[in-house]
Amino acid sequence: MGFSDHIEEIERVGQGSNTGRDAIVIDSWRRCLDTYQLDPSKAREAVIVSETRLREHRQQAEDLIHIARSGLERLYRQVAEQNYVLLLSDRQGVTVEFLGDPSFNNNLRKAGLYLGSEWSEPRAGTCAVGACIATGEALTIHQTDHFDITHTPLSCTAAPIYDMHGALTAVLDISLLSSPILKTSQNMARHLVSSTVRRIELANLMANSRHDLVLRFAGAPEFLDVDPEAAITVDSAGCITGMTHGGAHMLATSRGLDWRKPEVLLGRSVTDFFDADVDELASLTRARLPQDRRIAVRDGTVLYAHAIEPQQRTTSVPVVRLPQSIPAMGRLGGGVPLIDGLRRKITKLAPGKLPILIQGQTGTGKEYLARIIHEVSGLSGRFIAVNCAAIPEQLIESELFGYLPGAFTGALAKGRKGLVEEAQGGTLFLDEIGDMPFSAQSRLLRVLAEGEVLPVGGAVPRKVNFRVVSASHRSLADMVAAGTFREDLYYRLNAAILSLPPLSERDDFPWLLDRLLEKHGEAGRPLRLSDTARMVVLGYHWPGNIRELDNALAFAGALCEGGLITVEDLPDHLSQGARPASDDGREAALRAVLASCKGNVSEAARRLGIDRTTLHRQMRRFGIDRPH
Template sequence: MASFNTEFDQTLHHAWHLFREGHDVPHHDVPDTVQRSWSRSRDYGLNESARILFDPVPRARIRELSEQHRQLLELVQPDMTRLFDTLSSRDWALAFLEAEGCVLASIGGEKPDMRDVVTALRPGVNLSEHIAGTSGPACVLAEGRPAVVSGGEHFFEAIRRFSCAAVPVMSPQGGLAGVLNGSRCHDGRPLGVIEPLMLAARSIENRMVEALPGATVIRLHCDPAFVASPLAGVIALSDQGTVLGATAYARHLLGLDSTEPAGIDALLDTTHDALLDALRDTSRPARLWRHNGIALHAQRVQREPARGVPRPAARTASGAASPRFDRQTHRAVWQAERVYAQGLPVLITGETGTGKEVLARHLHDTGPRSQGPFVAINCAAIPADLIESELFGYEPGAFTGASRHGKPGKLEQANGGTLFLDEIGDMPLPLQARLLRVIQERAVTRVGGTRLLTLDCALLCATHRDLRRSVQTGEFREDLYYRINGLSVSLTPLRAREDFEALIDTLLAELGAPGRPLRLDSASRQRLRQHRWPGNIRELQQVLRLGAALSHDGIIRSDDLPAELVAPTDNTLQPSQTLQSAERAAIVQALARNGGNVSATARELGVARATIYRKMEPFELEGVRDLDSDRGEAAD
């Protein structure tokens, strides 16, 4: 045993000697869970002095485990990182084990006195009881329940300087998917922290159920206030209403036997069709009833990616990771799916980098035209004199330099599929008139030609501008605006998203190597929080990629981030400055940080929006008014 300075350690020391001598150990001295594990470990013939946990693990075995459990790791790592950041990080090491006992991923243990436990928790090490003896993970693997093992309660001497808490993570089918473990140095007292681990485990279980393909996902709780929280149970149903998977808490709420497949009508006092109808409104929970009269509250989850927004790990055509959309946007996305499926146009608004093309591709991929082409054209990136030929195509010899074979335009190429016009607010007025005719007539004439070519394509448009304002100023045709705006979906800028921290963790998990996730230290994470993100998710992805490339130990620090990420501002009033000039400088700097958005600037400075407008004329900032109007709908 290790040193015995506390009453707890002395009691354990005495209990261990009783055990070794074959005597009964008082139940109040050592928990029954630990005593049963001691007995099993002895029956396995383990030697308490063994150091098997420190033996080398073949790299081929680590690669094999990572490949075998790649999808599970993708679901686990964001919650592991988030949990680690909520703990006293330097004092803890976290690990996730698969159901057979092998460590798949670990994080933490930066302090020198944590070196041994970090070695014992490295990927590939098997912590099953028949190999590693009594420990928190071993007890969970053996008995399927949360376990805490402190100091001398461990069977192996080599790890008695540490304490660990471990909880099971259950699969959607009701079996054990793995174990989440937290370890720290033993301080002479029993370890009592297990609640954060249980919450993280429940979040992982929720993720696993929500990731089941081709399923209707429903959140359940007895209290409607907790339906949208990680405390809710989650269940996934097939198109026929059969349970495909459920979290442990959902099984408890529904009285679901994990070994038997069941239909939802056997669990609730409703039919599958009636259930879907009751959950049609995804903005608030619906009340359901079990056959025994117990009331539950339920809400349908917007699917990712089958019927909702794309999963974080999905890839765009360019190969970049597709960002998730925030919870505020889920209902708008669901409405856009319905509208697009009926052949109506959808207008997507939002700042640069918020994911407008990602949403457009999602609508195409999940809609009735998914087997047809997706043709995208950026109206702001093509020279004005080429937009017409790009859109409508041209006949042979239509202009100098034209191909002698002619060329079909984007509208023709999109036949049977979807045409996506990005930054349509930058389209020249003459072309707006011709596009309007094409949309009305569903036919196009190539440049230099006379034949009418029939078109059959869905139309999606996107812009960062306020098109209603552009209509008022005469920069955009009113009749075209109403033709392309069957439904308007506004994407939230990154700085206003509620899931900013979760999005960072998801992107870090994608960039990290299997079993060795990336994470941010507290200073670099604070810099990310303070930045205004004018480039939104696209900018965040690039910043994290740079940090990952410069990090040498899996921890992204401030020095690994771009120097301009949060440019320090000099707020010192110079002798030559008047109070008025300092006030003007503060407003100008705030406007720059907020991309010219007056509402956001007013919120940052803690004044009314009218105050900013009132200062514009004396400070010669009148031009900002138009900039704010151009961006207002997308940014506010």
């Protein structure tokens, strides 16, 4: 296919035609045209990031590279004679590991098949790595499947690597500079890449689950101990704590759930998915022959299982199941790109000691996020929360840093340990740090810089070691510019910045809504919303964010009958203008949801928990045009 023919085909696809390409290619081309505004007539050279950026990406992916290396080397030995190149890309599409024939380095670098190459769709157009990140599926982008004419000689096959919490964390790609014309020639490549990814995910799961029961599954006993197809981890209470991608598929299929929403799988009891409890599953060790380790899945499938006992199994005791028993990452939010990105950052940042600054409007859940960071960090000390706006200015230094006996009038006879010392070995969370008085900012800076605290009235400092997480709904950078916040303290606190969006901008709003309904429900009386009430809630702008939503549901739950919340049960400022028992009420609520989504029908459908076809049908019924 010539240059002009390739451009013409892409343009026809952009106009709505289907040219016979695989659907995954058609969808990617349309993203390139509509979402990324790429021009197929402008060839772009392959992008190799700077040494500094590459070093940053490799450092963030260091653990994965270490775990994946033996699998990559094994795969490369299998395909090297066919002139394949291996690329391991991170979630941003940057190649953090590369295996290829050194004699072809110049050609490979020019083609972008090299360490540091960036293969995200917005940067490179349709390509295997970028399309894999966008779809979460293993795929081949062969020759003229590529959007950019620069890449049409290449044939690339990629498979996603998921972490144990169900988030796509990397992509393994094998590519050829030139290949046979037929796309089916790459079927074996896809099989090899997928097999390698399965082994990498299993190794990662094993490395991060030393204290949980590991269960590996296969459809035939002959493969159980040598090449399992799926794996999960289970804690001593019988709750699922981790899974490979195959494990997520297995669990989701057994109950008709969506594997793309790991939060509906993590934290649930194994008895929800298997016809066996945790003790029965734990007995399926190598002490029994593979053919004797049969296990029935809830959808009727029979699998073979291999149980690997944890290194330190805690004593099994009855556990009260509460929402907090869900693993921290599962409680963070729904399976949407924004929250998945937040999960990836926390996974990397939490175990370290870098100070973290959380920014977001009031009520977006900044302290909730800080507690999750502490939980994931593995720190043995306590989580100490300090609301800097709530402590009177004259008391904040003594509250934070403590005081000696007789330090001031009214001081306790024994003195008092400050909140900074209370956080020893743990996390100090400074909420609304922007409201801390200037004098206390100076004292805090000294504590962070020198790792020691001087109590009020004291002369000898005390050593302290803790992780600091701070939060503010105000822009600290603007405060620094205005001279109301110390610049040197600001740079001590913002080594890493995490941003929480307002509730109205969260694509997982329906997930949050359902979790809060669960929170306020009671045993035997779960809370639920009528269709119209749900539309009203999802269409409201929520200036107070999650805190306001939480309060509104608590209020409505106390008023409603039989656990069903109607519009009449909602706070007055929500229900005004929506008549619950009429089509007019549903129409008004539907208009509100569409308006809050700025006319984006896909986003409105996601918020309402329905598909686009159903939403379009409702819009036609009520005579609603898409808002502009």
